[in-house]
Amino acid sequence: VSSEFELKPPLGHESWLQGLWRAAAQDRLPHGLLLLGPAGIGKFTALRWFAAGLFCSEGPGTPCLACGPCRRLAAGTHADLWVVDAVASGEDVLTIGFIAQREKAATTGYKGPAVADFLELKAREGGWRIVLVREAERMNEAAQNAFLKTLEEPGQQTLIALETAWPSRLLDTIRSRVVVVETQAPPRADALEVLLQAGIQGVDAVDLLRRSKGSPGAALASAREGGPAMLELLGQYFAGRPAAEVRRNLWELDGEFDGKTPAAQSRTRASLFLDLGLAVLLDAERLAAGARAEDLAFGDVAASIAPLGEQERRRRLAPWLEARQDVPIHLAPDGLVDRALMGHAPLSPAPLSPAPR
């Protein structure tokens, strides 16, 4: 289901876009495309821009923004574009319902029209039919298996384009049926410009971007979710602040956490905390192996852990790894956080439940 969006050139994607538009002009565009790259660098925006350039009356090439197809795409009314977007549909997981026809789909999860229904139709505008899948790693196994069928027989002048930051979560059989295009974070000046447009500048912007490995989208998400405050808390914890205090502060921290329910939001909060802590601990390993703090995203925070000696570092790292690994199986998020914190210092015996907002 496509919705209205601002159609503008994505930063840092120009070369692969031009290359693939050229391939389309020479009738060499593959039917299946997988765009890889870090989260938050605008991969999905770039795919929509790419689709616009295929539909454009002046194309294939940079969209003119003025012709009928360009305007319909920008308005979300282009009949030959199908967008699979679990995030916009409010679902954590892309179930088979998104992919297979309704009578074949399971009875749980999304029940709207599916990719397969769209692909039964002829192109209304006589050109390309395009399916875009946002965050394709959200497809569960049944959905991925159903998706394979559409990749095998996409039909004439049909493009199926996926994007993900987590290719290892896709079936090998899917990856082997698509042409993989790898992208990177945009140039630093462009990324800083994106942050500036969101009102973040100076040292804050530089710090956020470094922590997010140059991805402006990830930096903005971190700012929204209270990432800097969470990191400060972790720094205090690794410097010796009692686990019980750290735990209490974590659940009081302000931030907008993804999730439809308070329980889902608590899970997001816990997994962000575990991700950040793990990133710090892994940077401590890199420091101990000889990396320079200024080359690492969390080198400054990790500096207090690196000199501890291998055994001590491992004692801290193991429970974080285990806790992070168990996030997807939906254990109670406060319990997971406690398990991670337990590796460093004993918790006070008084139980403390989070107050989900």
Ligand SMILES: [Zn+2]
């Ligand atoms: Zn156009």
